[in-house]
Amino acid sequence: MPPCGRERSIAELLRGTPRRGRCREPDPASGLGSPRCSLTEPGPGHSHWSYEDREHWGVGYPDCAGTMQSPINIDTAKTIFSPQLRPIQLSGYSLPASEKLKLRNNGHTVLLELPETLAITGGYAQQYRAVQLHLHWGSPSGPGSEHTVNGHRFAAEIHVVHYNTKYDSVTEAMVYPDGLAVLGAFLEVGPRENPYYQEILQHLHKIQTEGKEVLVPGFNIAGLLPANMKFYFHYNGSLTTPPCYQTVKWTVFNQTMQLSHSQMSTLVMNLRNDDGKPLQNNYRLVQDLHRRQVLASFQTTLLSPKQTPSGSDASEAAEGHSGSSFHAGDVLAVLFGVLFAVTALAFLLYIYKHRSQNTRMDSPTKSKVIYTAASTENTA
Template identity: 35%
Template sequence: SSGPWNQLHQVVLSVPGEWCYQSQFSCRDTCRGPSEWKNNFPNCGGQRQSPINIVTHRVKHDPKLTSFIFEGHKKVFNMTHFTLPQSVRLRGGGLPATYKAVQFHLHWGENGGQGSEHSVDGERYPMELHIVHIKEKYGSLGEALNDSTGVAALAFFFEVTSGQNKQLDRVIEALGKVRYEGESLSDYFRLTDIIPQANKLNYYRYSGSLTTPGCDQAVVWTVFQQSLPISKNQVQRDFFFYLLFGTEKPMTGIFRPVQNLNGRVVYTSVPAHSLCVLPNLITLFLCLFCVFGQQRCFH
């Protein structure tokens, strides 16, 4: 069956009739899509589900959301089935403990279109990276899921830019090797090849869940504001159409729709005075008015 958080590899092996993404429906596969997950997996109908849409003008600054400390991200390791060595650690960032890495995976859309799970002010990105950690005291992901803060997930958006992200090519090539059941990948890379320095990152924080069944509500989510670059050519690479679900259907559109907040608060590491996000021209004029107004006061 499809285990939690192993979307990239496990969904390839998913058995017809079990849960699936909306894009998997076909004459050969009548599995249960996201809207029906709660029928078989009650947690999927819970009050703290993920992903969500982050509304930037409603987020609240939390001074406890300090810089992260990444450990082991510069070490070269063998990327097998997208698992990560436990020497990769995560602490700081307002987390209640030190967490060790478990695995990472990607979510993407169809034909290079919207494919991220989370969205910001209704905007979705073509791809989203999840790096999954569990508290270091636990021996497995299953054990960590019994703790409401047992899992710490980092989410990075990929945004299409004009240049090629050469560091990402190795991960993309590795993805292309995972085509059929039983195939694994073996390649070497460092997390610093694809994600930036931890102490320079602003982020959002909320309490949520796994984004696949059983949707366990045990995840401290960190969604980074700084997107990662990916070229149009990379996001539309042929391998996306050669990766296959268990039914031989191309593996595209692997994301869960956004879920209701149900009263949850989304926090940010950015102080309120630096939240000049500029969603529209009115905000721009207000920011300029404040700047020039302050200058006049000091003359």
């Protein structure tokens, strides 16, 4: 497949504005030269790549064959604890219902445009402005997150795309190594409906075909991300769709988000791609780490190999999040619990023994005598 440009500017692509056009030479506005011709991760529009063809993206988009690609498998045993990684802080994420946002099916994903007033103000060395968010999912028969943790693939994944405020626009930012920041979180099936995701999912039936869009009322966008923003993984990677630019500083949260079974079905079953086929399995396979390191903002060494950062505990879900990361505090709590139990048992045994000795005496008076005698002895 030859490199294929489109009759639209990179800025339009970044916003995900759909516009069909004939193939032509790569857009000079990108300043990137052939064959970087479409941008789909920060704002996927209809373009000529497909997930069925994902093994061959490197042919038309050379960066896709690079050595800093995303997604990756996060091997928690090999992550490096970095105490300098501070909690991610967001500002402006709570939007009033009066602010309408564009929600679009672009043939590759469902994409929600975000106002630039949303920003990451902590956790990164620089400030980043939001551009859009979108989701990756599987099919009724399998999960579809892009990143995996210890080989485990989650049901789905959310990506919130931002660009560095030191650049004038996302178009400019996206070609620099520190240009983009994407916040990623895993979605799992839990016991109850997630009201934040419902703000998106309830509109999917209106945008079933590729290119359709709908205006949705603003809501608290931060509710789509984990409550715990202290625990995350961090690494340098790329857009996970062509043109796969290697300019993304990734944050993948340890805590997962939960959607009801019905909500997950709505996500997986509602949309269609440009061929009119069900839009499913819109995830890229994990890429080689090469020489990269994955940092962790927390100590993962107590995670056993089979543990994942997921959790489905009902009480945790009640708080709107979940996570099974196992920490030193938990170990201490268990130790103290065991100590308490042993002490209590020893005390009960002592009481029991003492009482049974007393009951061996035929009458309480006798025991009284013994008691008196003992006290006499003591005073002597």
